[in-house]
Amino acid sequence: MINSAQPSPRGNGLSRIWTLASATLTQLLRMKVLAFIGVFCVIAVAFGFAFPVQNAEQQLNLLKGGSFGALQLFSMVIAIVSTAILLPRDLEDRTLYTILSKPVPRHQYLLGKYLGVMTLIGIGLALMDGIFSGILYLRENMVFASEMASLKANRMDGPEEVAALEALVQTHGLTWSVHAGVLAVFLKAAVIAAMALMISCFSSSTLYTIVISFFLVIIGHGQELAREFFFQPHLSVTGQKIAALVLSILVPDLGMFDITDNIIAGQSVPIEALGWILGTAAMYVSAYLVVAHLLFVEKEL
Amino acid sequence: MPTDAVNVSNLTKIFRGHIGRAPFVAVKDLSLTVKEGEVYGLIGPNGSGKSTTMKVVLGLLAPTQGATSIFGCDSREVESRQAVGFLPENPYFYKHLTGEETLQFYGRLCGLKGAALKDRTREMLVLTDLENAANRRVAGYSKGMLQRLGLAQALIHDPRLVVLDEPTAGVDPAGSRKIRDLILSFKERGLTVLVTSHLLEQMQEVCDRVGIMAHGVMVREGRLDELIAVENQTELVLENATPAMLEKLRALVAQEGASISHIGQPRTTLERLFLEATEEKPAADKKSA
Numbered sequence: 001m002i003n004s005a006q007p008s009p010r011g012n013g014l015s016r017i018w019t020l021a022s023a024t025l026t027q028l029l030r031m032k033v034l035a036f037i038g039v040f041c042v043i044a045v046a047f048g049f050a051f052p053v054q055n056a057e058q059q060l061n062l063l064k065g066g067s068f069g070a071l072q073l074f075s076m077v078i079a080i081v082s083t084a085i086l087l088p089r090d091l092e093d094r095t096l097y098t099i100l101s102k103p104v105p106r107h108q109y110l111l112g113k114y115l116g117v118m119t120l121i122g123i124g125l126a127l128m129d130g131i132f133s134g135i136l137y138l139r140e141n142m143v144f145a146s147e148m149a150s151l152k153a154n155r156m157d158g159p160e161e162v163a164a165l166e167a168l169v170q171t172h173g174l175t176w177s178v179h180a181g182v183l184a185v186f187l188k189a190a191v192i193a194a195m196a197l198m199i200s201c202f203s204s205s206t207l208y209t210i211v212i213s214f215f216l217v218i219i220g221h222g223q224e225l226a227r228e229f230f231f232q233p234h235l236s237v238t239g240q241k242i243a244a245l246v247l248s249i250l251v252p253d254l255g256m257f258d259i260t261d262n263i264i265a266g267q268s269v270p271i272e273a274l275g276w277i278l279g280t281a282a283m284y285v286s287a288y289l290v291v292a293h294l295l296f297v298e299k300e301l
Numbered sequence: 302m303p304t305d306a307v308n309v310s311n312l313t314k315i316f317r318g319h320i321g322r323a324p325f326v327a328v329k330d331l332s333l334t335v336k337e338g339e340v341y342g343l344i345g346p347n348g349s350g351k352s353t354t355m356k357v358v359l360g361l362l363a364p365t366q367g368a369t370s371i372f373g374c375d376s377r378e379v380e381s382r383q384a385v386g387f388l389p390e391n392p393y394f395y396k397h398l399t400g401e402e403t404l405q406f407y408g409r410l411c412g413l414k415g416a417a418l419k420d421r422t423r424e425m426l427v428l429t430d431l432e433n434a435a436n437r438r439v440a441g442y443s444k445g446m447l448q449r450l451g452l453a454q455a456l457i458h459d460p461r462l463v464v465l466d467e468p469t470a471g472v473d474p475a476g477s478r479k480i481r482d483l484i485l486s487f488k489e490r491g492l493t494v495l496v497t498s499h500l501l502e503q504m505q506e507v508c509d510r511v512g513i514m515a516h517g518v519m520v521r522e523g524r525l526d527e528l529i530a531v532e533n534q535t536e537l538v539l540e541n542a543t544p545a546m547l548e549k550l551r552a553l554v555a556q557e558g559a560s561i562s563h564i565g566q567p568r569t570t571l572e573r574l575f576l577e578a579t580e581e582k583p584a585a586d587k588k589s590a
Binding site: 012019020095102104300 | 386406
């Protein structure tokens with residue numbers, strides 16, 4: 001018999017998840033996680049301005065390559081480390097007891113924690129995308145101006161040459177594909193964080209979660225190779241083939257999120273490709289969160 | 302017929318052993334009930350199964366056998382936790398939050414919002430004497446303040462049952478007294494309390510009924526006054542008795558065939574002495590006052 005005057009535990013699911021997410025976000029922010037953005041600025045400026053002058057394409061590609069590398073590193077490290085520390089810390093501090101002894105279903109607790117980490121990564125990537133875009137735009141204009149000056153000095157500033165230069169700078173400069181690349185980085189981080197959360201539901205320590213997650217991330221980037229090996233028609237069912245199949249099922253194919261190389265090379269991202277990445281990420285995240293819930297609901301606290 | 306606040310029926314909890322280790326039986330065929338409005342003390346040595354029983358009641362652990370319920374609702378159901386507030390042993394909270402933010406966090410988890418949340422938070426800060434520390438980060442709280450904050454979060458959603466695991470562990474006598482007074486105030490307000498503590502003297506002061514656990518089983522259970530009464534003895538405390546009157550009493554007792562086990566002056570408790578001494582103003586202050 002529950003007091004009917006009290007709020008229903010079922011009616012406040014979203015608000016409860018957001019309460020947990022915002023507490024997680026504040027917790028991580030107070031750990032000065034976003035200090036990485038300062039490091040990112042230094043990296044982006046260094047790749048944009050500190051290297052010897054090369055041709056226009058190389059200069060812009062170098063800036064994009066360095067910046068995307070830093071974005072990937074930030075999102076992967078935060079996705080694994082932040083997720084790995086959340087559950088053990090709450091358990092160690094007994095905060096988990098006070099939370100779960102309230103009318104909080106365990107899946108809402110997990111979703112809240114996950115959403116908190118993803119909000120942090122989202123804010124971090126959005127800020128870094130803004131800084132990256134600003135520097136790239138600035139560099140694009142500087143490169144165009146310097147190349148134009150060079151063309152004029154060599155008396156090669158005819159309409160065709162100028163148009164070719166404009167096209168080159170636009171292709172390798174700031175395009176919407178750069179933002180699509182950042183979105184792909186975010187989606188990859190979402191999959192990694194969901195996987196780390198699942199591991200932390202059965203792991204015995206933070207270190208274990210971090211090591212196993214990094215190990216699976218490395219395998220995930222070579223997952224395509226495992227899949228190709230499995231589908232080789234001349235191979236019979238062997239231990240290796242079974243291992244390849246298990247890896248293909250358990251480990252996410254992180255290689256499919258790596259569209260940044262194409263963007264760095266100046267290619268644009270078709271909307272269909274982005275939709276495919278989005279759908280795959282949603283599938284992986286849902287699957288990992290469901291398994292995480294099944295493990296966590298059985299966890300003895 | 303009123304529903305029991307807590308019902309534990311034939312509870313057995315076995316923890317699976319890790320590789321090479323045997324399973325551990327933490328609680329064995331335990332049954333107990335806590336009536337609505339009473340203060341029930343669960344006592345026993347370390348490892349006797351008290352905390353495990355509490356965790357099963359709160360749905361934090363699943364029973365291996367048997368069942369537990371809170372106001373008739375199975376403990377495994379999330380709904381059962383709407384009626385219960387829990388203070389774990391040595392609680393810690395998110396260090397980055399202030400006391401007020403901590404209570405608001407727990408209030409929101411219980412579905413409170415807006416003015417109701419604000420009012421309830423303020424009320425709990427006053428109740429636990431934390432108004433002056435409301436805007437301080439929890440990281441700077443003393444042990445006693447953390448314990449009182451723990452009590453405040455347990456009460457934030459106005460539960461009908463409060464479960465307290467060692468509520469005075471590591472707290473100084475004054476803080477411990479405050480917590481004991483709070484438990485007594487819960488009793489006056491009609492709340493049901495399930496409490497464990499190693500401080501048996503305090504348990505004796507607040508509990509209506511107690512259960513004594515050892516090695517995962519209940520060894521004694523009942524109303525406290527009945528359990529601790531020595532059946533063949535009667536206590537008589539006299540004020541201003543003269544030696545002559547005591548002599549007469551002795552003679553009368555001997556004449557009736559009974560015997561006097563002890564004659565002496567009743568003693569205050571060390572706790573009371575400590576509190577009187579530490580709450581007393583220094584002589585200089587008294588003069589200036």
